[in-house]
Amino acid sequence: MWLKRPLQERSTQLFLGILFAALVLVTLANLLFPEGHPLHVTTYTVTLMGKYLCYALLAVAVDLVWGYLGILSLGHGAFFALGGYAMGMYLMRQIGDRGVYGDPVLPDFMVFLNWQELPWYWHGFDMAWFAFAMVLLVPGALALVFGWLAFRSRVTGVYLSIITQALTFALMLAFFRNEMGFGGNNGLTDFRDILGFNLRSDATRLGLFIATGIALAIGYVVCRGIVTSKLGRVSIACRDAEARTRFLGYRVERVQLFVFVVSAMLAGVAGALYVPQVGIINPSEFSPIFSIEVVVWVALGGRATLYGAVIGAILVNYAKTVFTGVMPDAWLFALGALFVIVTVFLPQGIAGLIKKRRKADDDQDNDPEAEPTNREATA
Numbered sequence: 014m015w016l017k018r019p020l021q022e023r024s025t026q027l028f029l030g031i032l033f034a035a036l037v038l039v040t041l042a043n044l045l046f047p048e049g050h051p052l053h054v055t056t057y058t059v060t061l062m063g064k065y066l067c068y069a070l071l072a073v074a075v076d077l078v079w080g081y082l083g084i085l086s087l088g089h090g091a092f093f094a095l096g097g098y099a100m101g102m103y104l105m106r107q108i109g110d111r112g113v114y115g116d117p118v119l120p121d122f123m124v125f126l127n128w129q130e131l132p133w134y135w136h137g138f139d140m141a142w143f144a145f146a147m148v149l150l151v152p153g154a155l156a157l158v159f160g161w162l163a164f165r166s167r168v169t170g171v172y173l174s175i176i177t178q179a180l181t182f183a184l185m186l187a188f189f190r191n192e193m194g195f196g197g198n199n200g201l202t203d204f205r206d207i208l209g210f211n212l213r214s215d216a217t218r219l220g221l222f223i224a225t226g227i228a229l230a231i232g233y234v235v236c237r238g239i240v241t242s243k244l245g246r247v248s249i250a251c252r253d254a255e256a257r258t259r260f261l262g263y264r265v266e267r268v269q270l271f272v273f274v275v276s277a278m279l280a281g282v283a284g285a286l287y288v289p290q291v292g293i294i295n296p297s298e299f300s301p302i303f304s305i306e307v308v309v310w311v312a313l314g315g316r317a318t319l320y321g322a323v324i325g326a327i328l329v330n331y332a333k334t335v336f337t338g339v340m341p342d343a344w345l346f347a348l349g350a351l352f353v354i355v356t357v358f359l360p361q362g363i364a365g366l367i368k369k370r371r372k373a374d375d376d377q378d379n380d381p382e383a384e385p386t387n388r389e390a391t392a
Contacts, residue, residue, distance in 0.1 A: 016234060016235070016238045018237075018238060018241050018242070019234050019237030019238050019241055020234065022237065022241070024320065025233070025234065025237050028233060028320050028323075029230055029233075029234075032226055032229065032230055033226075033230075035226070036222075036223055036226040039054050039059060039062060039222070040219060040222075040223065042054040043055075043056065043059055043215075043219055044219075056215045056218050056219070059218055059219055059222045060218050060221075060222070060290050060291075061334065062222060063218075063221055063222035063225045063286075063290045064287060064290055064291060064330070065326065065327050065330050065331065066222070066225040066226055066228075066229050066286075066327075067225055067283045067284075067286050067287040067290070068283070068287075068307075068310070068326040068327075068330050069229055069322070069323040069326040069327055070225070070228060070229045070232050070279060070280075070282065070283040070286075071089065071093050071279075071280050071283040071284075071307055071326070072307060072310045072311050072314070072322035072323060072325060072326035073229070073232055073233055073236055073279065073319055073322050073323060074089060074092075074232070074236075074276040074277070074279035074280040074283065075089050075276070075280075075307050075308065075310075075311050075322065076236075076311045076316060076317065076318070076319055076321070076322035077236045077239070077240070077272060077275070077276045077279070077319070078272055078273055078276045079308070079311060079316060080311070080316040080317030080318070080319075080322075081239075081240050081245060081248050081249055081252065081272070081317055082248045082251060082252055082268075082269060082272050082273070083251065083252030083253070083255075084169075084173060084269065084273065085171075085173075085174045085308065086173075086174070086177045086273075086276075086304070087174050087175075087177050087178040087181070087301060087304045087305060087308065088176075088177030088178055088179075088180045088181035088301070088304055089177075089276070089277070089280050089304055089307055090181050090298060090299055090300065090301070090303040090304035090307065091152075091155070091180055091181035091184050091299055091304075092152035092155065092156060092276075092277040092278075092280035092281050092284070093152075093280045093281070093283055093284040093287070093298060093303075094181075094184070094188075094284055094294070094296075094298035094299045095151050095152045095155065095184075095281060095284065096148045096149075096151070096152050096280065096281025096282060096283065096284030096285040097284035097285060097287055097288040097294040097298060098188075098195060098201070098284075098294055099138075099144055099147040099148045099151055099281070099285060100144065100148060100284070100285035100286075100288045100289065100294075101200070101201035101204075101288050101294040102135060102138040102144065102147075102201065103138045103139075103141065103144030103145075103207075104201070104204040104205075104206075104207060104212075104288070104289060105120045105138075105201050105204070106120075106135070106138050106139040107139070107204075107205060107206045107207070108120065108121075108203065108204070108205050108206075111205060112124075112203070118131055119131060120196075120201075121203070122196045122197070122199065123194070126191055128194070132194045134194070135194070141208055145285075148281050148282060148284075148285040149278045149281060149282070151281065152277040152278055152280060152281035152284075153274050153277055153278045153281070155277065156273050156274045156276070156277030156278075157270070157274050159177075159180060160269065160270045160273040160274065161266075161270060163176060164265075164266040164269045164270055164273075165266055167266075169255070177304075178301045178304065181299050181300075181301055181304055182299070182301050184299045185296050185297075185299030185300060185301075188200075188296040188299060189296045195296075196295070197296075198295065198296060199295060200293055200294050200295025200296060200297075201288075201293070201294050201295070202292060202293040202294075202295075204288075204289060204292060207221075207289050212289055212292070218290070221286065221289055221290050222290075224286065225286045225290070228282055228283075228286055229323070232279045232282065232283075233319060233320075233323070235275070235279075236275075236279070236319055237319060239272065239275065240319070244268065244271070244272075247263055247268050248268055248269075248272055250263070251263075251265050251268055251269060284298070306329075306348065307326075309325075309329065309348060309351065309352045309355075310322065310325040310326040310329050310330075311325055311326075311362075312325070312352065312355055312356065312362060313325035313328065313329060313351065313352075313355050313359075313362055313363065314326065314328070314362050314363050314364060315361055315362030315363055315364025315365050315367075316361070316362060318362075318364040320364065321362050321363060321364030321365075324363050324364065325362065325363065328363075329348070329351070332347075333348075
C-alpha cells in the first residue's frame, strides 16, 4: 500500500515520534501538575499550541503544491477559511435556543438582520457528519473547479499565483456582505458545544489539541505517501520540466489537479480544527496577506520537505505571539525582513541547514582518512 512507504522512512518515523512525544508531554503537564507548578501547562497554552498545529497542517498543504508541484498558491487561505466556515456553521446550529434571541433555528445574527427563514445552504449543518463532510467537500470542490479551469488552460507561474490571490480576495469581499448569510464582517462566533462537549471546558480544549495533532500526523503521512509514490515523481517532473513531461505522454493537468485538490482538502481540515479552538471565524481569514504569510512559513522552514513547513509554521507563529505583545506595530516589518533574510541567506530554509549538517556528518563517517585522525585525537 502506498501509505506503508512513508511509515518506513526514518524521517517520517522521527517526525511522528517527536509529534507524539509532544502531545503526550503537553497532555500530562496539563493534567498531572497543579496550577502554579513550574511544569504545569495552562489550558490557554494548550489552545495556543493547538492553533500552531492547525497552521502547521496548513503549511504542509501549501508545501505539497509549492514544493513538489511547483505551484506557488497565494490563495490557500481561502480553502482554510472555507473549512473554518463549514465548522462554524455546525457550531452555530448547535447553539439552538441558547442564543441571545432564543431562536431555536436561526443564529443570532440572522435574527438581528430580520431573516425570516434559514437559507438553503445552512440546512444539514445541524448534523455532525454532514458538516464534517462539507469541511472536505467545499474546499475540494472549489479547488476542483478552479484547478480544472486553470490547469486546462495551462496557466502557470506568476499568472497562476496572481489568480489564486484574486480568488481569495474576491471571496473575502463576498463574505463581508451581510446578504451572504455568513455573519458579515463579524463572522461566526459565540460557540457553545461540539459533539455534545462544552467548548469552554478544559477537557474539550485538551481534546481538540490532541485531535489537531492526530490530524497533522495523518496529513503529513498522506502527503509523504503522495510524494514518495509514482505520482509524486511525476509531480516533481512537472515542477522541473513540464513541457518534457507532457512530451513523454503524461497528463500533466490531471496530476496538478489531483494534488491541488488534496492540498485544498487538507487546508480545509486545518481551518475546521482552528475555529473551535480560537472561537471565531470571520472574512479576515480570506485575507491575501494571510496566504502570503503561509508561504513565508514554508520558505523559512524549507520548501519540498514537509517537516520544514511544520517547523516554519510553528516558529513564525510563536515569534508572532511574542513580538505582537512586545512590539505590535513592528511585527509586519519584522516578518518582511525575515522573508528577505531567508530568501538571501537561507534559500533552502531551516530544513536545508539540517540536510547540510546531516550530509557533513555522513561524509565524515564515510571518509577513510578521517577515521584514524579522529581516533588519534581521541587518544
